[in-house]
Amino acid sequence: MTMNNQGRPTSIENASNSNRSGYPSYTGSRGLSQVEGLIYEIGDTHRTGVDLPEVEEFESRLGGMERSGEIGLAGLTEPEAMRHYTRLSRKNYAIDLGLYPLGSCTMKHNPRLNEKVVRLPGLSDIHPLQPISTTQGALDLIDTLAHWLKTLTGMPAVAMSPKAGAHGELCGLMTIRAALEAKGDARSIVLAPESAHGTNPATAALCGYTVKPIPATKDGRVDLEAMKEALGPDVAAIMVTNPNTCGLFEREIIEIADAVHEVGGYFYCDGANFNAIVGKVRPGDLGIDAMHINLHKTFSTPHGGGGPGAGPVVLSEALAPYAPIPYVVAGDEEFDLVEHDTSGKSFGRMTAFHGQMGMFVRALAYMMSHGADGLAKVAEDSVLNANYILASLKDVMSASFNGPCMHEALFDDRFLKDTGVSTLDFSKAMIDEGYHPMTMYFPLVVHGAMLIEPTESESKLSVDQFIGMMRHLVAAAKAGEKDRFSGAPYNAPLRRLDETAAARNPVLRWTKSEQ
Amino acid sequence: MRYLPLSSDDRAEMLAKIGVKDIDDLFIDVPNHALLKGLVDLPLHMTEMEVEQNFAAFADRNISAGSVPFFVGAGAYRHHVPAAVDYQIQRGEFLTAYTPYQPEISQGTLQALFEFQTQVAQITGMDVANASMYDGSTACGEAALMARRITRKNKAIVSGNLHPQYIDVVKSATKYTEDVVVVSETTVNKAENLLELVDDDTNCVIVQYPDFFGNITDYSALADALHEQNKLLVVVTTEIVALGAIKSPGEMGADIVVGEGQSIGNGLNYGGPYVGLFATKQKYVRQLPGRLCGQTTDAEGKRGFVLTLSTREQHIRREKATSNICTNAGLCTLAFTIHMTLLGEAGYRKLAKINHAAAVKLASKLSKVKGVQLLNDTFFNEFTVRLNKNAADVVEALVEKDIIAGLPVSRLYPDNKDLANDLLIAVTETTSEDDMDILVGELSEVLK
Numbered sequence: 011m012t013m014n015n016q017g018r019p020t021s022i023e024n025a026s027n028s029n030r031s032g033y034p035s036y037t038g039s040r041g042l043s044q045v046e047g048l049i050y051e052i053g054d055t056h057r058t059g060v061d062l063p064e065v066e067e068f069e070s071r072l073g074g075m076e077r078s079g080e081i082g083l084a085g086l087t088e089p090e091a092m093r094h095y096t097r098l099s100r101k102n103y104a105i106d107l108g109l110y111p112l113g114s115c116t117m118k119h120n121p122r123l124n125e126k127v128v129r130l131p132g133l134s135d136i137h138p139l140q141p142i143s144t145t146q147g148a149l150d151l152i153d154t155l156a157h158w159l160k161t162l163t164g165m166p167a168v169a170m171s172p173k174a175g176a177h178g179e180l181c182g183l184m185t186i187r188a189a190l191e192a193k194g195d196a197r198s199i200v201l202a203p204e205s206a207h208g209t210n211p212a213t214a215a216l217c218g219y220t221v222k223p224i225p226a227t228k229d230g231r232v233d234l235e236a237m238k239e240a241l242g243p244d245v246a247a248i249m250v251t252n253p254n255t256c257g258l259f260e261r262e263i264i265e266i267a268d269a270v271h272e273v274g275g276y277f278y279c280d281g282a283n284f285n286a287i288v289g290k291v292r293p294g295d296l297g298i299d300a301m302h303i304n305l306h307k308t309f310s311t312p313h314g315g316g317g318p319g320a321g322p323v324v325l326s327e328a329l330a331p332y333a334p335i336p337y338v339v340a341g342d343e344e345f346d347l348v349e350h351d352t353s354g355k356s357f358g359r360m361t362a363f364h365g366q367m368g369m370f371v372r373a374l375a376y377m378m379s380h381g382a383d384g385l386a387k388v389a390e391d392s393v394l395n396a397n398y399i400l401a402s403l404k405d406v407m408s409a410s411f412n413g414p415c416m417h418e419a420l421f422d423d424r425f426l427k428d429t430g431v432s433t434l435d436f437s438k439a440m441i442d443e444g445y446h447p448m449t450m451y452f453p454l455v456v457h458g459a460m461l462i463e464p465t466e467s468e469s470k471l472s473v474d475q476f477i478g479m480m481r482h483l484v485a486a487a488k489a490g491e492k493d494r495f496s497g498a499p500y501n502a503p504l505r506r507l508d509e510t511a512a513a514r515n516p517v518l519r520w521t522k523s524e525q
Numbered sequence: 526m527r528y529l530p531l532s533s534d535d536r537a538e539m540l541a542k543i544g545v546k547d548i549d550d551l552f553i554d555v556p557n558h559a560l561l562k563g564l565v566d567l568p569l570h571m572t573e574m575e576v577e578q579n580f581a582a583f584a585d586r587n588i589s590a591g592s593v594p595f596f597v598g599a600g601a602y603r604h605h606v607p608a609a610v611d612y613q614i615q616r617g618e619f620l621t622a623y624t625p626y627q628p629e630i631s632q633g634t635l636q637a638l639f640e641f642q643t644q645v646a647q648i649t650g651m652d653v654a655n656a657s658m659y660d661g662s663t664a665c666g667e668a669a670l671m672a673r674r675i676t677r678k679n680k681a682i683v684s685g686n687l688h689p690q691y692i693d694v695v696k697s698a699t700k701y702t703e704d705v706v707v708v709s710e711t712t713v714n715k716a717e718n719l720l721e722l723v724d725d726d727t728n729c730v731i732v733q734y735p736d737f738f739g740n741i742t743d744y745s746a747l748a749d750a751l752h753e754q755n756k757l758l759v760v761v762t763t764e765i766v767a768l769g770a771i772k773s774p775g776e777m778g779a780d781i782v783v784g785e786g787q788s789i790g791n792g793l794n795y796g797g798p799y800v801g802l803f804a805t806k807q808k809y810v811r812q813l814p815g816r817l818c819g820q821t822t823d824a825e826g827k828r829g830f831v832l833t834l835s836t837r838e839q840h841i842r843r844e845k846a847t848s849n850i851c852t853n854a855g856l857c858t859l860a861f862t863i864h865m866t867l868l869g870e871a872g873y874r875k876l877a878k879i880n881h882a883a884a885v886k887l888a889s890k891l892s893k894v895k896g897v898q899l900l901n902d903t904f905f906n907e908f909t910v911r912l913n914k915n916a917a918d919v920v921e922a923l924v925e926k927d928i929i930a931g932l933p934v935s936r937l938y939p940d941n942k943d944l945a946n947d948l949l950i951a952v953t954e955t956t957s958e959d960d961m962d963i964l965v966g967e968l969s970e971v972l973k
Binding site: 038046048049050053054055056057058059060062063065066068069070071072073075076077078080081082083084085086088091092094095096098099100101102103104105106107110112115117119120121123125126127129130131132133134135136137138139140141143144145146147148150151158161162173174175176177179180184187207208209211212213214215216217218219221258259260261263264287289290291292295296304306312313314315316317318319320334349350357358359360361362363364365366367368369371375377378379380381382383384385386387388390391393394395397398400401402413414416437438441446447452466467468469470472497499502503504505506507508509511512513516517518519520 | 526527528529530531532535536538539540542543544545548550551552553554555556558559560561564565566567568569570571573575576577579580581582583584585586587588589590591592595597599600601603607609611612613614615616617618619620621622623624625626627628629630631632633634636637639640642643644646647648652653654656657659660661662663670688690691693694696697698700701702703741743768769770771772773776785792793794795796797798810816817818819820821822823824825827829830831833834835836838839840841842843844845846848849850851852853854855856857858859863865866867868869870871872873874875876878879881882884885886888901902903904905920921924929932936937939954
């Protein structure tokens, strides 16, 4: 090796003399922010990243149904594919990159241990329909997770198969309807607070129920009096999220339960926010009859850009017989899987096979890692972080309700009055500061909602930096720096996107002719 | 606690800032008797190594498919997934991202979804596809509901040769929606006359292709007949690799195509998570359930992608939404699209050919075994054989020989005595000729 004598150590002398912030690039890329085409633009139908053996001549048994003509699938070799998806990945915000304060979504750290154990061949490479005698460990695992869920919620039974929160809601309401029908009293109405997740009314409708909204009180809770007025012999159930979507604990939860039980209805609890009380409060002690648990929220299975999730539903003794198949039964010597209903009571089946095993493994690993002591700390730290944010921002932003809050802090847009900055603009400016925005415009019960959920995964330093950033943006908005907000984001891979045009003329796939 | 960054000092400082003394002062709204005074009755926290040991113990008590000659399919298939797929889906930027609600910082997920939607539309031969459902079975239930929305009729005719658990899911999905589901008779190897079940109230006919027993039927004529009466044809494919070899449902005239995408990019995982595919014709786009990704431009005119047509969805339309789905198959969708991109058209077609060739080979070997009768005239990578003994007993006997020989059909049809001796056998590119010969040899012994 010889030294490169022409090279000189980099000096910033010349660079710092330039007044420009940059030049438009030939490629459209900006340094590490690289433009990436579609697979259809960089690949073709002949290229492949998988070497497969040649096939000897054989007599087809397709019955003359051979596929002719080109499908049009673009292929890439492995180096091209790695570059494509790695470049795409870098256009995503992620928990691994920073605080992800999406209220109601619970973006907490995803432990990598869980990714490791879920890939053990004895857990990942087993078929749902291979003989039950060959999957005893898997059934034990499901039964163990069921035990943890029942213990943490104080409920006697759990249906494991629902595939996500909304699927769990559907499972819970169908169980309720089946139980009511068994008494010859199907009923027709489900009550849900105005602040409910959209999935609640959508689910109730799928169960054939009419949804009646219940207003909120001035302090962000279910209006008990209004609810009592709406109750009657035709009410099948009330669906209440607790802690609710304003990030508040329903103080009158016992009274709500008693009231709905008095008219012969059931109390369905939306457990989306169970992470705030896990290990501290058992929903079974609050008078609920059914509740789904989002394993991808409370128990940290990765959100994966939109899924998959898992939504087991804990059930009361009265509802348990109507739960869907399949379910695991622990015998004296071995585990059995009941795949057919012989009682005639089960309402049916939510999905093929037995549920989201890959999520069960991760969730149980998360639970075992934390233990009874760690899970209670999860709830406490998530609530502590949220209240700390509330306390640190309420002098400059408008807190919608008086604290304490639970795991998320709700603000509305009153503090932006007369600034010309909307909740949306404010959110987009957060992107320029290197943050994912909070949940905005939900819940619907306050104007221009900003729902901030830091989770227990954030250090004090991280939360303090977030608070500092928020205070800085509030000051900028109040100082009249409107352009900073209305034009934001400036520093993201793309500027603001035209969603209206996307919906007016939907282009939902690549087509050859268009290029 | 390795996952909790706050220290005791941090906590004390933060409580002081909030203005309370104790953490439980923040739980003041919880009814007093309901706030636990101690810990729940569960084990305490464990080290990473201890947790790992626990899971290794669970895993050790299962027989993994890759460790023995393995022939179970029936809606979930063991295929080889390239290493690059698992590496990519574990990148934190994909793994730990949420649903792409903020498009400016979610273009990675969004562009991958746009490519996924294109691939699914191409494979199924349809105009458009959504960004996924939970799995094939729930997609099937949603298809029945969508057919009702389109036709405003409330009866679905379901083939008796549709996967029995899919039939159960359709029945449950429509149980309380005033829909009627009529299931035709199961016929392992005879043509079904589905058209005779169609009446004025019918909205769609749902068929599986290849069907549960592995048969390949051309539904073109059925599609034509249904369209004459303004009814829809829903085609279900549980082994998506098959469409690399056989005519697409779109070419047959399907109106809605749903599928299980697990075969591409995703492992068996004991039944989930999988990835539901959902495709349809352009004219029915606004009746689609689930998320859709669409192309648009940003403020500087650059191409970008966003979630679109969300006025169909629960967070906007609430009780009038086309579905209650929110979280979908996200990361499994990404695994599917990466694997499909690595395959490309050439690889996908070749993979299908290898699967079919392997199945033909095993079927031919088994046909020579005394006591085995091949029931299929046509098949892709899965077929049904009738044995001279109870199939469940035979499978258990072969487990003793370290072979997982297939699915005794009776497990899913406990009440159909005619099927007690039927065994459903799946073969993929992961099945070696040695595996086949071991099965043939041991099966011959057991059937003697």
